[in-house]
Amino acid sequence: MPVTPADVAVGLDHVYKTYGGDQPVVALDDVSAVFTRGTATAVTGPSGSGKSTLLHCAAGLDRPDSGTVRIGTTDLSSMSEKRLTELRRSRVGFVFQAFNLVGALDVEQNIMLPSRLAGRRPDRAWVAEVIGRVGLGDRLRHRPAQLSGGQQQRVAIARALVARPEVIFCDEPTGALDTRTAADVLALLREAVDRFGQTVVMVTHDPVAASCADRVLVLADGRIVRDMPQPGAERIAEHLASPARRPSVASREG
Numbered sequence: 001m002p003v004t005p006a007d008v009a010v011g012l013d014h015v016y017k018t019y020g021g022d023q024p025v026v027a028l029d030d031v032s033a034v035f036t037r038g039t040a041t042a043v044t045g046p047s048g049s050g051k052s053t054l055l056h057c058a059a060g061l062d063r064p065d066s067g068t069v070r071i072g073t074t075d076l077s078s079m080s081e082k083r084l085t086e087l088r089r090s091r092v093g094f095v096f097q098a099f100n101l102v103g104a105l106d107v108e109q110n111i112m113l114p115s116r117l118a119g120r121r122p123d124r125a126w127v128a129e130v131i132g133r134v135g136l137g138d139r140l141r142h143r144p145a146q147l148s149g150g151q152q153q154r155v156a157i158a159r160a161l162v163a164r165p166e167v168i169f170c171d172e173p174t175g176a177l178d179t180r181t182a183a184d185v186l187a188l189l190r191e192a193v194d195r196f197g198q199t200v201v202m203v204t205h206d207p208v209a210a211s212c213a214d215r216v217l218v219l220a221d222g223r224i225v226r227d228m229p230q231p232g233a234e235r236i237a238e239h240l241a242s243p244a245r246r247p248s249v250a251s252r253e254g
Contacts, residue, residue, distance in 0.1 A: 003036055005073060009167045009199040010035040010058050015067035017053055017222075027053040028064065029222035035167070040193045040200040042210035044240060045219035051203045052171060054219065058201060059092055059169045060084045072166055089118040093160030095189075097172035099152040101144040108140040110155050114163045127162055134158045134188060150181030157188050161196065168192065170202040174209050186212045207236040 015031045018024040027050045035041050035058075043051045056062040057069055060076050069076045071091055076084065093114075094100070101110050111131065115122045131137055134154040144152050153173060160168045170189065174182035190212055192198040202213065210216050211233040218226035218239050226239050 003034060007036045008034055008070070009037045009072065010201065011068075011070040012054070012058060013068045013070075015054075015057055015064045015069060017050075017057060017062070017064045026222050028057065031067075031222070031224060033217065033224060035199060035201050037166075037199050038193065038197045039215065040190065040202065040213040041215045041217060042213035043201065043203045043217045043219065044205060044207075044210045044236065045225075046240065047205075049219040050222040051219050053222075055169055055171055055201065055203045059094065059167075060088055086118075089114055090120070090163070091166045093163055093165035093168040095153070095156045095160050095168060095170040095173045097175040099144070099149075099156050099176075101152055101155055103144050106141050106143050107136055107147070107155050110144070111136075111158045111162055114159060118163070120163075122162060126164070130158050130161045133191065148181075149177055150184060153177060153181075153185050154188065157185065157192070161192060161198070165198075167199040167201060170200060170204075172204055173202060174204065174206060182206075182209065205240075207233040207240065210236050 012031055012033045015028050017028040018026050031054060043054055045051050053062065057064050060069070060071070063077070071087065074087065076087070079087065102113065105113065111127070112122060131140070134157055136151070136154055136158060139147065139151060144155070147155070173189070174185050177185060186209055189200055189202065193200055202209070204210050211231070214230060216226070216228045216231055216236055217224050218228070228235070
C-alpha cells in the first residue's frame, strides 16, 4: 500500500551532513527515508557509518547541511532553536544508552520531567499505566543511583512514553545492559509499538536488538545500503559483516 502523508511519522529527504573543517568527514550522503507511524525501525551499520548522525538529524538534535527533515508534516529546517526545543519536548521522546536521568530527582520526578518542562498537565491514569507496564511502581521514590542499569533504562522508556510523543528515538538503548535485561527493554519497546501504537526509531549495533523491529535499515559510508522488512538476526549479522558500499540506490529486500 502506498504511504500517505498522514502515515509518515518522520521523513528525511536528500539529507547531507558533514563534520570537520579542511578535510570534512561525510556522515550522511544524500539520505532519504520515511518512517511510518505505528512501526519500529532499527538503524544499524558499522562504526562510523552515520547511523547516530541520522538519528540526531531525524530527531532535530542536529541540523543537516542540506536536505529536509520532517516530523509529521512539520519541516524542521527553518525552525529556530527555541521552536526546535519546544517540538522536541512536545512531539518527540528519547531513550539513550546512557539513560540521561537527573540524579537529584527520584523515579517519578524523572518520568514527569518532560511534561513539566513542556508545561503540560499529565494524564494521571496514563502515567499510572505506563509506570505499571515498566514495573516501577515500588521504585518511585528511588533516585537513579539506587537503581540497576535495567531499571534506569525502564525509567527512560517510561519518561518517553508518558509524553505520548509522535515518535520515540532510541540510541543504543540496550548497549549498556546485560543480555536478559536487554531482552526486557526490547520487549517494552515492542509493546510500545504493538499496544500503544507508538513509532520507534532505534539505532543499534546488535543484530538481535535490530531483529525485534519491523524494518531494518543498514548504513555504510553515510548511505542506506539495505532496507529490509523483518530480516532476522542472522541475516542482519551477515549484512553487518560485509555491508554493500556506496550504491546509488539502497537495496530493498522483501
